[in-house]
Amino acid sequence: MTPPPNLARGDLIVLAVPKGRILDELRPLLRAVGIEPEAAFDDDESRQLRFKTNLPSLEIIRVRSFDVATFVAFGAAQLGVAGNDVLMEFDYGDLYAPLDLGIGACRLSVAEPSDLSQSDDPSRWSHVRVATKYPNITRKHFAARGVTAECVKLNGAIELAPSLGLCQRIVDLVSSGRTLKDNNMVEVERIADVTSRLIVNRTALKTRPEEIGGWVERFREATARNA
Template sequence: MTPAAPTASQLVFALPKGRILDEALPLLAQAGLVPEAEFHDKNSRALSFATNQPDVKIIRVRAFDVATFVAHGAAQAGIVGSDVIDEFDYADLYAPVDLDIGHCRLSVAEPVAVDGAADVARESHARVATKYPNLTRRHFEKLGVQAEVVKLNGAMELAPSLGLASRIVDLVSTGRTLKDNGLVETSRIMPVSARLIVNRAALKTDSARLGGLIDAFRALVAERKAA
């Protein structure tokens, strides 16, 4: 069944598929927002869900799409990693709360046999596989290296072994995936954590609900840090 379009008074909250979701759901529940049971049905192909609050619905999309939906006002709020926020740098996106979950880092990695620091120092050009072209180019520009970016949405770890790129830029948590694919982390671009994001225009026109949501998440994060 096709989900009903949001009403004029309905707030749409975007959640990312993947690594952040499991940590975000308990926090969301503590803020008083619980998705319907179908949200947890692994066989469901639905992307839009009702919640315990009749004026709020949840959509579940790819992390990069969370930022796009919120920045363009299709969703009024959401949760996404700071890597996505910094990659797109949308003017209409406001990230008022660091939720202190989803911790990892955006890093450069390359084959174990390569001395990354020495190589970058000698190079003026590097081919890099990543789904973060903007952050990657900015990072290598600071090193005086022109980065030729090969855009991939997954399986980055295969790129060096198949000759597609000399190194990759990707999220790293434990480093296990890199090790299993013969790669080593050679430098860290930025730490990453999940943020509450809201649409700036929506915050002005719906300040009571969105402002209350921001305050609720700020209070939750403060309580967790104080515990």
Template sequence: MTALTAPDSSPDAPRAASPCATSSCVASDAPLVLALPKGRILKALGPVLERTGLFHDGSAIGEGTRSLRFPTQDPQVDVVRVRSFDVATFVAHGGAQIGVCGADVLMEFDYPDIYAPLDLGIGGCRISIARPVDARHEETAVASSHIRVATKYPTITRRHFATQGINAEIVHLHGAMELAPTLDMASIIVDLVDTGSTLKANGLRETEVIAHVTSRLIVNRVALKTRPEAIRALIERFRDALQEKAA
């Protein structure tokens, strides 16, 4: 299993210039923007958001509306709901100053402008390799120097197989990866796995775990330097909420 490499835990580590540095970082008197992922992670995050004091009901953010930006109980913090794969992009480019996303996204995009101070310990799953139940492992990987893989994680996939001396040809999909082997588009898939029931229902079996994944609190490095007190205070609210959960 590949060790999970998260962004540098030091906010002052030397990095390339942020896009935020050349565009418009949030004004000092404007609300901070917290980017949250839609879907199951947001539901799991609900109790943590409640303990931060940002919401009375963290699991009902945005229900019954098409709006994507919302005020919180703190007038200095607004929330935007975006696709889970887009949270890191919003934060890296300064559209949001802080956010929550899976470690899989951080591994895939490896944005130099992101600092990840907290592992929230929610949304636990794994990035895994899966192949048809009747496929022999040695035929599809070990004995081959080239393999075709369907995945939404081209960077993670290429990096993993490169360590084994295998050239991974990527079929880049954003969903329904499980169909690729049955339609002869790819020999195997690399995807996020929770219970494995979807794999089983589509005639696949999990054969290797590349990395275990949880959700992380992430921060734009430039925004942390320009508004350190406000952002550090918000980080501490999340830290306290996690400690309260553990108590």
């Protein structure tokens, strides 16, 4: 797709937002900063990936939460919304996270089957096998206490892994804790509290400080009103 004809290349601002749960919470915030996406954006059946808005200079793309960070880090999108779990996992130097939007609250935790947690003595571990979407965070977390974590990278349905013998522990996002309970697991350790952040591409902020800085300011005001 090409930018609208009245825009020179490089004048468009692309906002990357994650699919799913967080989008529902983000929607009012978008309205509050004056962004109204085209109708297809709210249509879950739509296959469209890229959406126009009421602002000719701003488009929205809807991608997986991990990919939000990648699009913004590489400058394919200038702004994005991503959880700090994603930022911790990738640690891109060219990404700034200037604003906590206060939405999408959950936590990143270690969990294990309930019966294991009765007998387990973590101080004796030298090595654990962990199923997770977050191999970097997991390795770092366990390494900090002298334990080698062998990570099995999964992209979803992490809670299945222990019951089928893939591993005994998982590191995953926990919000209500229901999924864990349904799978007979308990949360044993909290690695980080997670909320969604407004993220900004470094080069875009440096070379278009007024525009990009202006959006950060608008989101900041809207978030403050929300709080």
